[in-house]
Amino acid sequence: MTFPISVNVNxxxxxxxxxxxxxxxxxxxxxxxxxxxxxxxDTSNCGACxxxxxxxxxxxxxxxxxxxxxxxxxxxxxxAPPDGPFTPIQEGFRQEHGxxxxxxxxxxxxxGTALLNEIENPxxxxxxxxxxxxxxxxxxxxxxxxxxxxxxxxxxxIPVEIGEGS
Amino acid sequence: MIPAKFDYKPASSAxxxxxxxxxxxxxxxxxxGGHSLLPLMKLRLANPEVIIDIGEIQDLSFIEERDDHIAVxxxxxxxLVEHSDLLRENVPLLAxxxxxxxxxxxxxxxxxxxxxxxxxxxSDLPAVVLATRATLIIRSQTGEREVAADDFFTDFxxxxxxxxxxxxxIRFPKVGDQPWAFQKFSRRxxxxxxxxxxxxxxxNPGIGMINMGSIPVRSSVAEEALRSGNAxxxxxxxxxxxxxxxxxxxxxxxxxRHLARVLLGRALS
Numbered sequence: 001m002t003f004p005i006s007v008n009v010n011x012x013x014x015x016x017x018x019x020x021x022x023x024x025x026x027x028x029x030x031x032x033x034x035x036x037x038x039x040x041x042d043t044s045n046c047g048a049c050x051x052x053x054x055x056x057x058x059x060x061x062x063x064x065x066x067x068x069x070x071x072x073x074x075x076x077x078x079x080a081p082p083d084g085p086f087t088p089i090q091e092g093f094r095q096e097h098g099x100x101x102x103x104x105x106x107x108x109x110x111x112g113t114a115l116l117n118e119i120e121n122p123x124x125x126x127x128x129x130x131x132x133x134x135x136x137x138x139x140x141x142x143x144x145x146x147x148x149x150x151x152x153x154x155x156x157x158i159p160v161e162i163g164e165g166s
Numbered sequence: 167m168i169p170a171k172f173d174y175k176p177a178s179s180a181x182x183x184x185x186x187x188x189x190x191x192x193x194x195x196x197x198x199g200g201h202s203l204l205p206l207m208k209l210r211l212a213n214p215e216v217i218i219d220i221g222e223i224q225d226l227s228f229i230e231e232r233d234d235h236i237a238v239x240x241x242x243x244x245x246l247v248e249h250s251d252l253l254r255e256n257v258p259l260l261a262x263x264x265x266x267x268x269x270x271x272x273x274x275x276x277x278x279x280x281x282x283x284x285x286x287x288x289s290d291l292p293a294v295v296l297a298t299r300a301t302l303i304i305r306s307q308t309g310e311r312e313v314a315a316d317d318f319f320t321d322f323x324x325x326x327x328x329x330x331x332x333x334x335x336i337r338f339p340k341v342g343d344q345p346w347a348f349q350k351f352s353r354r355x356x357x358x359x360x361x362x363x364x365x366x367x368x369x370n371p372g373i374g375m376i377n378m379g380s381i382p383v384r385s386s387v388a389e390e391a392l393r394s395g396n397a398x399x400x401x402x403x404x405x406x407x408x409x410x411x412x413x414x415x416x417x418x419x420x421x422x423r424h425l426a427r428v429l430l431g432r433a434l435s
Contacts, residue, residue, distance in 0.1 A: 020174030056274040133269025
């Protein structure tokens with residue numbers, strides 16, 4: 001048995017008949033072909049699959065796609081236009097080397113985006129507690145925290161040329 | 167991991183959900199935020215044939231002041247509970263404990279009713295419901311009934327909510343300026359508590375324990391010691407008395423008993 005859903009993904013309405021047991025993350029990756037959202041632990045621990053649902057960070061491995069029907073989803077692909085400038089948080093991760101292997105990065109970017117939408121100038125403690133649901137096994141989190149701080153300090157995301165001033 | 171197949175029935179009102187529950191009974195499970203049920207379904211520990219989705223029933227999400235209590239709708243997400251000024255003022259223990267559930271993403275989806283109906287002794291909120299002596303309102307086709315927190319948790323992952331019933335709201339008595347405390351010990355951020363406790367002072371003090379039994383339990387012995395005006399050290403020393411904590415990969419029974427005494431001591435200090 002399938003169920004009709006209509007989900008707005010990155011500003012585009014996706015209408016589809018799906019098996020109700022389809023997880024939101026699989027709908028995003030397999031049906032919308034947006035593979036920027038990663039499946040990590042698949043148990044709602046690691047946060048790699050974090051997307052925004054009506055602007056709030058959620059773990060898309062623990063949401064049914066049918067539950068997202070009628071709602072707005074933003075994935076990492078929805079942050080910056082294909083040829084456009086990065087959003088502040090993306091630029092922050094570039095400037096502060098907020099990633100190594102990159103697997104957790106889409107989830108970090110989405111959780112960080114939700115944080116900065118809620119708190120413009122978060123303290124380090126607030127950044128750490130808001131990213132509590134996102135695991136990174138490479139960076140030790142220091143550079144990730146600095147990346148979010150960079151984004152908070154550069155709300156217009158003014159890109160700084162790498163190497164400038166050095 | 168993908169859940170087993172099920173039929174999906176979205177409900178647009180509590181009445182519709184109850185009709186669906188009446189029709190499907192034991193074969194159906196109610197889903198709200200899905201953060202307790204979906205992990206079980208993905209692990210195939212739960213294989214309901216029908217899922218009744220109450221997630222869009224806005225009427226079930228509210229935090230209201232009513233006379234001597236604050237009523238919280240079953241569908242109210244942890245995030246709203248955590249940030250509610252009404253709760254911070256009148257039932258601060260609940261708002262504080264809600265801010266310690268899972269992580270931000272979990273709190274954006276998970277609901278107070280879902281957490282309570284899951285009935286997990288390792289969850290934070292059942293201990294708060296016990297400590298504050300809240301009342302749970304359950305509705306079926308024949309009407310509503312009130313269940314005291316002490317009668318709500320009936321067995322491992324089982325509650326007083328029958329297959330054809332729906333938890334509607336939870337009523338928390340206002341506590342005014344009475345002190346409260348919440349302690350949760352876990353090895354890693356966002357983990358379940360290995361042991362925890364929720365304390366609400368007042369004329370009838372309540373001490374709810376996390377992960378100290380096969381169901382959410384209160385420490386009646388420590389409550390009695392507190393009521394009798396014993397010193398903190400003496401109250402804390404009986405935190406685990408009469409309780410049967412589990413032994414698992416995270417902690418053995420004796421360690422849990424030790425933690426219960428230490429954490430209650432901290433909570434009362």
